[in-house]
Structure formats: structure tokens, C-alpha cells
Ligand SMILES: Nc1ncnc2c1ncn2[C@@H]1O[C@H](COP(=O)(O)OP(=O)(O)O)[C@@H](O)[C@H]1O
């Protein structure tokens with residue numbers, strides 16, 4: 348029997364954990380069959396965060412963390428398959444994004460580094476692994492990001508309605524699907540990552556559930572204005588960003604130290620909303636429908652304020668289109684792996700700014 352399924356593994360800039368999706372890509376639309384989430388522990392998150400900056404013996408630390416991640420990814424895959432009585436032989440390939448520790452696509456010498464030893468993952472699972480999706484697009488002059496836009500197009504393009512998909516992960520990114528026009532996509536700015544780190548520092552939880560803490564504070568308009576003065580926000584697309592730009596040091600460089608922590612949180616929530624809203628209104632003001640996905644789409648304060656800032660537009664979760672907002676990125680990397688195995692390009696040059704379509708990733712055979 349020929350293998351039928353694909354697996355996508357996503358571990359994003361939020362550093363919250365590993366999303367694994369078992370999918371069937373043969374029907375149209377493709378279907379999400381089973382999922383598994385493995386959260387990161389505090390220690391692993393700390394070690395990954397440390398690797399975002401230059402530091403002692405970082406090559407060794409990166410290699411060792413790559414091995415640790417491969418073991419975590421394999422554990423999640425094996426659990427998922429066991430729970431659902433699926434044999435590894437029934438899986439064509441795993442698309443593994445890896446854990447980004449550096450994203451520097453700019454200039455002719457750009458690079459983006461995702462950790463997660465793909466060879467070890469293939470060895471531990473007995474399944475072919477596709478990894479390192481971003482490098483080829485960057486080598487072709489692109490940003491290497493966002494890579495999910497092609498999958499958004501496959502799932503959500505409507506022949507008559509201009510739709511925008513907003514993925515609110517650690518960083519937020521956007522895909523515009525206008526009928527009869529090229530797909531456009533780019534990173535808008537911080538999604539959850541600044542809110543998460545501020546929250547951890549002040550109330551000790553990894554995120555601000557439903558934005559309740561943010562809502563107990565007040566937006567500080569001058570602080571928001573300072574945040575918004577960052578050149579990244581006014582740059583035209585294509586553009587992408589990571590923790591190189593949006594990190595605790597960047598946040599603290601704007602603080603006097605006298606702000607109430609909950610007011611800073613309210614301002615960070617507003618920053619996420621303002622950057623997404625501005626991106627939509629500046630470039631896709633005629634879009635009628637906005638669909639949200641990623642963990643930030645579960646933040647009720649965020650979604651209701653976003654709806655309020657986009658009057659006249661329908662703002663919903665991708666769930667209403669039949670695609671669970673929590674698993675869309677893992678789903679997309681399963682699809683990207685299939686593209687690679689079939690020898691079909693996975694990038695969209697108008698989105699990443701690559702010189703052309705490219706077959707992405709490296710294949711580690713089972
Ligand atoms: N109920 C919720 N309220 C607020 N934030 C949430 C909620 N659920 C998830 N999140 C946010 O979503 C993040 C995870 O989103 P995810 O899409 O996995 O991002 P990434 O792709 O960067 O890992 C969490 O770190 C948290 O900030």
C-alpha cells in the first residue's frame with residue numbers, strides 16, 4: 348500500500364511548544380486528521396532564547412539543542428501516531444519547520460537558522476523528513492518568509508471575495524487573497540512575543556490569557572507612538588522580522604521605568620492590533636473578510652479590539668472556513684513537504700521577493 352498521509356511540525360517564534368498535524372493532502376480541500384501539542388518547558392525555552400544572541404560556545408549549544416529538539420519532535424510524532432493507530436510507513440514525509448534562532452534575510456548574504464536535527468528526526472521516526480525550508484528562497488534573493496501564503500491561497504482563495512488571512516503567532520503575518528490578483532503577504536510586526544515576555548516577567552504566566560491583564564491597564568499613547576516610529580512598520584512589503592528586532596531590549600529601550608506594568612501590556616496589545624490594522628488598511632483596504640489564525644486568534648481581547656478597529660469588515664477565525672486556527676501553520680508545513688517531495692515550488696515570489704519560484708527544503712530520506 349502506498350503511504351497516504353503527511354505530517355507537519357511547527358514550532359514558532361512564540362517558543363510555546365511543538366504543534367504536530369497529521370494530514371491527508373489528497374482530497375481538495377486537504378483534511379486535518381489528528382493533532383498533538385507538546386509544550387516546551389521553562390529550561391528549553393530559556394536555552395532557545397539565549398541562542399538568539401551571540402554567546403559563549405554557541406555552535407556547540409546550537410547543535411546540542413538541535414538534537415534535543417529532534418528528540419522532542421520525534422516524541423510528539425510517535426505519540427500522535429500511536430494514539431491514532433497510524434503506522435510510520437503510512438506517512439509520506441514530515442515537514443519540519445524547526446526552531447528559528449536567527450532570521451537575517453537582508454542583503455545578498457542573508458540567512459535564516461532553524462534548529463532541529465532533521466537527520467536525527469528521520470532516524471528516530473523512520474519517516475522521511477523535509478527541513479530547512481527558508482534557505483533556498485533566501486538564496487534566490489527572497490525573505491524566506493512568510494512561507495504559509497501559498498497554503499492560505501490553496502485553502503481560502505475565493506473567486507469573488509477579497510480575503511485577508513492574519514496569522515498571529517510570535518510575529519504576525521498577513522496574506523492577501525484578492526480575486527484575479529497576485530497573492531501578497533508579509534510580516535506585520537509583533538504578534539504575541541512581546542506580550543508573552545512582559546507577562547512572564549510581571550505576572551509569571553507564559554501568556555496573558557484572553558488579554559485579561561492587558562485589559563486591566565490603559566494604553567499609553569506616547570509609548571505606542573514611540574513603538575510605531577520603528578522604520579520596519581513604514582517599510583513597504585516584502586518584509587519579515589523575528590526576535591532580532593522585536594525583543595525585550597527593544598521594548599525596554601522605550602520605557603522610563605515608571606510605567607505601570609499592566610499599562611505597558613495594554614500598549615503592547617494595542618501595538619499588535621495597530622500594526623495588523625494599518626497593514627490591512629494601507630494595502631488591502633477593499634478586503635471584505637479578515638480571517639485570523641495562530642495562537643493570538645484565541646486571545647478574546649485581541650480579536651474583539653481588532654474587529655472594532657476594522658469597521659465594516661467581517662473579522663472571524665479561520666475555524667469558520669473549516670480550518671482550525673491553532674493548526675494551520677503545522678498543516679502548511681505538511682503541504683510544503685509534499686511540494687518538495689513532488690519537486691514542486693513552495694514559495695510565492697511576490698510574497699517573499701525571491702527571483703523566482705523555488706523547490707524549498709532539504710530531504711532526509713527515511
Ligand atoms: N487564550 C489565549 N489568550 C491569549 N493568548 C493566547 C491564547 N492562546 C494562545 N495564545 C498565544 O498564542 C501563542 C502561541 O501561538 P502560536 O500560533 O503557537 O505562535 P508561534 O507560531 O509563534 O509558536 C502563545 O504564546 C500565546 O501568546
Ligand SMILES: [Mg+2]
Nearest residue numbers: 359361363364
Ligand atoms: Mg507555537
